[in-house]
Amino acid sequence: xRPTGPTLTAHVIAAALLHAAVVVGMVTGLAAxxxxxxxxxAAVETPKGFDGDALKPATQNVVTQVYEGLTKYAYKKxxxxxxxxxxxxxxxxxxxxxxxxxxxxxYVFKLRRGVRSPFGNELTAEDVVWGWEKSFAQKRTGNFIxxxxxxxxxxxxxxxxxxxxxxxxxxxxxxxxxxxxPGIYDSTEMKKHATPADPWALKWLEGHTAGxxxxxxxxxxxxxxxxxxxxxxxxxxxxxxxRVVYREVPxxxxxxxxxxxxxxxxxxxxxxxxxxxxxxxxxxxxxxxEATGHASVRMNARYAPFDDVRVRRALLYAADYDAxxxxxxxxxxxxxxxxxxxxxxxxxxxxxxxxTDVAKAKRLLAESGHPDxxxxxLEYSDIFWWEEPLAIQLKGQLGRAGIRAQLKRITSSEMRxxxxxxxxxxxxxxxxxxxxxxxxxxxxxxxxxxxxxxNRNDYRNLxxxxxxxxxxxxxxxxxxxxxxxxAQRLHVEDATWVMTLYPGAHEAMARCIEGYVWQPDxxxxxxxxxxxx
Amino acid sequence: xxIRRFLIRRLVLAAPLLVGVALLTFMLVRxxxxxxxxxxxxxxxxxxxIAAIRADLGLDRPVWEQFGIYLARVVRGDLGASxxxxxxxxxxxxxxxxxxxxxxxxxxxxxxxxxxxxxLHAAFHPGGRFDHVSRVVSLVGFSIxxxxxxxxxxxxxxxxxxxxxxxxxxxxxxLSPPPRVTGSYVxxxxxxxxxxxxxxxxxxxxLPAAVLAIIAAAPVVKQTRAIALAALSSDFVRHARAxxxxxxxxxxxxxxxxxxxxxxxxxSELISLFGTSSLIELVFAWGGLGQxxxxxxxxxxxxxxxGYVLSIALFSLLVFAVVDLLVAVCEPRAGLT
Numbered sequence: 001x002r003p004t005g006p007t008l009t010a011h012v013i014a015a016a017l018l019h020a021a022v023v024v025g026m027v028t029g030l031a032a033x034x035x036x037x038x039x040x041x042a043a044v045e046t047p048k049g050f051d052g053d054a055l056k057p058a059t060q061n062v063v064t065q066v067y068e069g070l071t072k073y074a075y076k077k078x079x080x081x082x083x084x085x086x087x088x089x090x091x092x093x094x095x096x097x098x099x100x101x102x103x104x105x106x107y108v109f110k111l112r113r114g115v116r117s118p119f120g121n122e123l124t125a126e127d128v129v130w131g132w133e134k135s136f137a138q139k140r141t142g143n144f145i146x147x148x149x150x151x152x153x154x155x156x157x158x159x160x161x162x163x164x165x166x167x168x169x170x171x172x173x174x175x176x177x178x179x180x181x182p183g184i185y186d187s188t189e190m191k192k193h194a195t196p197a198d199p200w201a202l203k204w205l206e207g208h209t210a211g212x213x214x215x216x217x218x219x220x221x222x223x224x225x226x227x228x229x230x231x232x233x234x235x236x237x238x239x240x241x242x243r244v245v246y247r248e249v250p251x252x253x254x255x256x257x258x259x260x261x262x263x264x265x266x267x268x269x270x271x272x273x274x275x276x277x278x279x280x281x282x283x284x285x286x287x288x289x290e291a292t293g294h295a296s297v298r299m300n301a302r303y304a305p306f307d308d309v310r311v312r313r314a315l316l317y318a319a320d321y322d323a324x325x326x327x328x329x330x331x332x333x334x335x336x337x338x339x340x341x342x343x344x345x346x347x348x349x350x351x352x353x354x355x356t357d358v359a360k361a362k363r364l365l366a367e368s369g370h371p372d373x374x375x376x377x378l379e380y381s382d383i384f385w386w387e388e389p390l391a392i393q394l395k396g397q398l399g400r401a402g403i404r405a406q407l408k409r410i411t412s413s414e415m416r417x418x419x420x421x422x423x424x425x426x427x428x429x430x431x432x433x434x435x436x437x438x439x440x441x442x443x444x445x446x447x448x449x450x451x452x453x454x455n456r457n458d459y460r461n462l463x464x465x466x467x468x469x470x471x472x473x474x475x476x477x478x479x480x481x482x483x484x485x486x487a488q489r490l491h492v493e494d495a496t497w498v499m500t501l502y503p504g505a506h507e508a509m510a511r512c513i514e515g516y517v518w519q520p521d522x523x524x525x526x527x528x529x530x531x532x533x
Numbered sequence: 534x535x536i537r538r539f540l541i542r543r544l545v546l547a548a549p550l551l552v553g554v555a556l557l558t559f560m561l562v563r564x565x566x567x568x569x570x571x572x573x574x575x576x577x578x579x580x581x582x583i584a585a586i587r588a589d590l591g592l593d594r595p596v597w598e599q600f601g602i603y604l605a606r607v608v609r610g611d612l613g614a615s616x617x618x619x620x621x622x623x624x625x626x627x628x629x630x631x632x633x634x635x636x637x638x639x640x641x642x643x644x645x646x647x648x649x650x651x652x653l654h655a656a657f658h659p660g661g662r663f664d665h666v667s668r669v670v671s672l673v674g675f676s677i678x679x680x681x682x683x684x685x686x687x688x689x690x691x692x693x694x695x696x697x698x699x700x701x702x703x704x705x706x707x708l709s710p711p712p713r714v715t716g717s718y719v720x721x722x723x724x725x726x727x728x729x730x731x732x733x734x735x736x737x738x739x740l741p742a743a744v745l746a747i748i749a750a751a752p753v754v755k756q757t758r759a760i761a762l763a764a765l766s767s768d769f770v771r772h773a774r775a776x777x778x779x780x781x782x783x784x785x786x787x788x789x790x791x792x793x794x795x796x797x798x799x800x801s802e803l804i805s806l807f808g809t810s811s812l813i814e815l816v817f818a819w820g821g822l823g824q825x826x827x828x829x830x831x832x833x834x835x836x837x838x839x840g841y842v843l844s845i846a847l848f849s850l851l852v853f854a855v856v857d858l859l860v861a862v863c864e865p866r867a868g869l870t
Contacts, residue, residue: 040706045828048617056573056617057832139582140574206619221710222618223629223820223828224702245706249818250828253684254700257692263699413569413833420574422583 039241039526042255042264046226046248050217051205052181053140060180061268062246064523065228066211067183070095070109070128071174073438075517083517084289087438088345090174094123094184094212094235104169104475111160116233117186118216125156127212130187134200142182144453148437148445149176150472168473171480175437180521186210214239214527223248228526240515240530256508259284265510265531266524271385272330275506283511289518290334291505292341292443293434295386297378297394297498298457303427305376310368312495316354317361318401319394324500328389333501338488339447341502346440346481351489352499361401373402380407380430381415386503387430394498419456431456432503436520440484441471448491457496464490536858547850554846555607555839559600562835569616569833590616603839612843613836615829622840625825630844631716632703633821637803637810639738640745645799648750652757653791657784659762667754674751679744679809683816686744697740698733700817705733741817749806756798757791764790792863800856804849 048056052063074089092098095109115123132154135142149172153165166173193204209217214236215228228244247264249255255267256274260281270278278284299306299315306312325333334342337349365374378395380387388409395405405428410418418426433454435443446452448459449468464487471483491497505518512531516524570592574583587593591602606613612622651671655664690697703718704710711721711730719738722731764770764787773783811823818824826841828834 048615049619054573139585203619221820222620222625223825224818225706247701247706247818248820249701250824251684251816251818254687254816254818257687258699258701261692261699263701411833412831417570417583420570420583 036242037240037531038243038245039266039529039531040245040247040264041266042249042258042268043246044248044250044269046220046222046224046246049206050209051202052183053135053138053142054202055141058246060521061523062217062226062228063183063209063211064180064519064521065215065244065526066209066213066217067180067185068211068213069093069178069180070098070111070184071177073175073178073520085438085517085519087175087343087520090178093178095177105166107164107166107173108157109162109164111162112235113160115212115235116231117189117210117212118229118231118233119186119189119210120233121186121188123184123186123212124159125162126159127187128162128184129154129156130190131184132182134185135182137200145176145179145181145437148442149173151176169475170472171475171477172437172439172442172472175439175442179436184212186212214525215244218243230527234527236527239527241526244526259508259510262510265513266529267508269385270506270508272328272332272503272506275332275508276330278508285509285511285513287507287509287516287518288332289505290341290343290502291434291518291522292343292438292520293432293503293505293522294336294339294341295329295333295384295390295430295432295500295503296336297390297428297430297500299496299498300424300427300457301460301494301496302458305368305370305374306427306496308368309495310364311370311374313354314361314364314368314401315398315403315498316495317357317364318398318403319354319498319500320356320397321500322356323397324390324393327393328386329501329503332506333503336499336502337492338499339491339497340440340443340484340488341435344435344438344440344443346484348485348488351492354495358401361403365402370402373404375404376406376428377408378405378428378430379410379415379426381410381412383412383415384430384432386432390500391430421453421455424456424458426456429456434520434522438520441468441480444468444484444487444491445472459491459494459496461490461494464494539857540854543850543854547847550850551843551846552604555604555843556600558839558842559603560596562833562838563596569835573616607843612840615834615837617829617832617834617837622836625837626822626840626844628716629820629822629825630848632819633807633810633814633823635703635717635719635738636741636745636814636819636821637807639742640810640813641749641799641803641806643742644746644749645753645802647746648753649757649795649799651750652754653761653788655754656758656761656765656787664758667758671751671754674747675755677747679748679812680816682747683741683744683813686740687816690740698736700740702818702820703734703737704730705737708733741813741819745806745810745813748809749802752802753795753799757795760791760794760798761787789863793860796859796863797856800852803852804845807845807848 043058043061045058047058047062049059050063051059052067070093071090072093074086074091075083076086078084094112094115096112098107098109100107111123111125135146150167150170151164151173152167155163157163189210190201193201207220214231214234216231218227218229220226225248226246228246230239230242249258252269252271252274256278258264259267260283262283275286279286299312301307321335325331337352338347340347378391380391391407395407398405417423419429419431433447435446445468446454448455448464450460450465467483467487471480474480474483505522507516507524509516510531512533513529514532515528515530517528519525570583570587574586591599603613614621615625651667655667658664687700691700698705708730710718711725711727714721714724718734719731722734770783770786773786811827814821814824815827822841822844825837829837829841
């Protein structure tokens with residue numbers, strides 16, 4: 001008798017079909033999984049904190065991906081057709097629009113609706129107020145930004161309207177709002193982690209983020225990696241990379257090797273020698289921009305012999321800028337002629353006349369009472385890769401004019417602390433500052449005003465300060481640019497900086513990466529990157 | 534002396550030693566010109582903000598007072614918080630020590646094994662081709678800078694030949710680390726029966742451990758050879774030879790008499806390579822205590838540096854205690870002191 005149930009063959013076929021379905025399902029699942037794109041960044045170190053008000057190593061690199069501003073710089077195409085920042089134009093970002101009062105002291109921003117954090121909370125005026133109050137209370141980086149942009153008060157007018165009251169009109173203000181600090185936090189989430197002793201949830205912020213930007217921190221393994229994932233509610237839509245692994249690779253040589261081998265798609269902190277090598281590698285793409293960082297050697301006029309302007313000028317004439325560019329910056333640098341970088345509107349390098357002239361340097365030295373030359377100590381650290389090679393080259397160049405420079409390497413923390421406000425006791429040293437706001441008054445103020453945070457050589461000139469103070473509140477563009485030009489001229493004439501070169505910003509990435517645009521904080525925006533395979 | 538008395542004695546002796554190390558480190562980091570305040574304050578801080586941070590860290594107090602506070606905390610098991618990450622230093626050390634030990638024990642273990650075998654073979658055939666080659670190779674091992682050897686190993690084994698995985702830490706980026714039991718990914722993955730993770734962890738360990746093994750083996754070869762040669766030319770071996778003992782028996786005698794100095798030497802190697810391994814960790818992005826200590830030193834993170842040095846001191850004491858125990862086992866006449 002034949003069995004009435006399914007035959008063995010039918011069982012086998014059914015099992016095979018089921019198996020095939022499972023396999024197909026698995027493959028489909030895998031394919032779906034494979035669509036998740038990961039960007040691996042070879043970083044110098046994992047962030048030591050995620051609070052934009054208290055910058056620690058690598059903090060800035062990542063908070064710029066999490067906290068976005070009410071405004072942003074417009075983009076434009078340069079002569080080569082590359083997309084670049086238009087520092088002269090600021091456009092709405094988390095804000096939809098704004099109005100400004102006639103006296104230029106009150107701004108009301110209308111917030112974009114439907115902007116949500118990864119926690120699902122919608123951006124409101126309260127979030128903006130909370131972030132600014134946090135900065136005011138902490139009195140750190142955000143507070144400095146508030147101070148230079150003259151912000152006195154921030155109030156919520158309605159759920160979607162926020163009002164900024166300025167102490168004085170400021171052209172820096174709208175540019176300052178492009179920054180990640182004072183940050184716009186998801187205050188609903190932040191408040192959950194606040195305590196009476198820690199009202200700004202700073203403890204929680206050591207290992208978490210809560211912004212309205214494109215990414216947020218998923219996990220942190222200190223010393224290994226910080227993993228970021230895309231904000232599923234990001235108002236500009238899903239970025240190309242769903243995940244970013246910010247991997248600590250402390251050795252620069254290893255970072256380069258990993259990039260060449262395709263194991264990482266982005267590297268940080270390369271030397272120009274590595275940049276030149278990588279430019280020849282077909283598997284790697286290198287993007288270069290003039291940027292704002294200025295490799296300088298600074299003299300503190302409070303210390304002899306730098307109290308004599310003739311000695312300072314002698315140093316400027318003795319330096320050979322072309323040779324420095326070739327020997328230290330691989331020929332990639334741009335000659336610096338002002339403390340306002342050329343990419344910032346208002347830059348004027350016309351006052352700079354210190355073309356290399358050893359005979360003139362010797363003459364100036366003799367006039368200043370040093371006919372037999374002079375002995376100096378040049379202190380440098382390893383904060384910037386170029387410091388030591390530049391110091392070595394400069395020593396040789398100065399020697400030709402009878403300026404005998406002894407080189408002294410100090411630690412990076414010593415360099416930072418001894419050039420910080422309140423101390424500033426290094427007579428002759430190397431440093432690089434990058435004005436983070438693309439505004440000439442900001443650059444002048446931070447680098448050389450008596451109250452400037454980066455006035456590391458303690459430059460004091462009352463007339464310079466007066467011009468900068470006037471420019472800070474001047475609303476007329478031409479008059480402001482005139483003040484800015486006069487301040488630059490004064491600074492160059494006082495010759496307290498051996499302005500060497502702008503080394504430029506050079507980023508190396510996997511060949512497939514597109515969408516990179518240089519930012520004034522020198523940190524790429526992961527949300528703008530994509531990989532064209 | 535019984536083992537218990539020996540351990541108690543060591544513990545008692547360790548206390549003043551650790552206080553001394555703590556004091557020395559505390560003072561050295563402070564007179565070394567390091568000042569993390571500038572770094573912590575950021576580029577925009579003014580004098581008042583810097584003073585506030587200084588006061589917050591207690592740096593405005595007299596150094597002796599600072600040390601007193603620090604020591605009182607250390608005694609309670611609190612090594613303070615890292616000035617940069619704010620994480621408790623003890624947590625960082627507990628997290629990272631096993632990571633370094635995994636690399637150190639694998640590297641020095643392999644290096645010592647190879648070094649002893651090669652050294653003994655060279656000593657038993659002095660003046661032969663093997664002896665000459667081993668001496669040259671060990672000299673090369675001595676002379677190569679650790680950092681450079683690491684970079685070359687990566688370039689050849691990962692970049693050119695593709696034998697080793699990317700020098701991106703201890704496990705493949707796509708894999709999740711195994712649940713923490715010991716802190717060693719290899720052991721933890723095996724405990725969790727996660728063979729994929731175990732394979733990846735072992736593959737990642739192989740190259741840095743091999744580099745460390747090369748660095749470790751060179752002095753062990755030289756030392757073992759010298760120790761064994763000294764034993765071979767001693768009176769008791771001459772007597773044994775004269776008494777007609779065979780080569781095998783003589784070699785066993787030499788081995789037995791060489792064990793004590795060799796074990797002692799390997800112990801001191803283990804301690805000295807604890808510091809050296811930080812360079813290998815740096816090149817391979819290993820993420821252990823060495824990398825942590827190096828970072829802390831470079832950035833002037835005083836509490837982290839102090840914790841790092843204290844843990845090295847503690848590790849050294851532990852290794853010496855273990856070595857003394859091993860010596861007592863191998864050479865009962867020496868006893869425990």
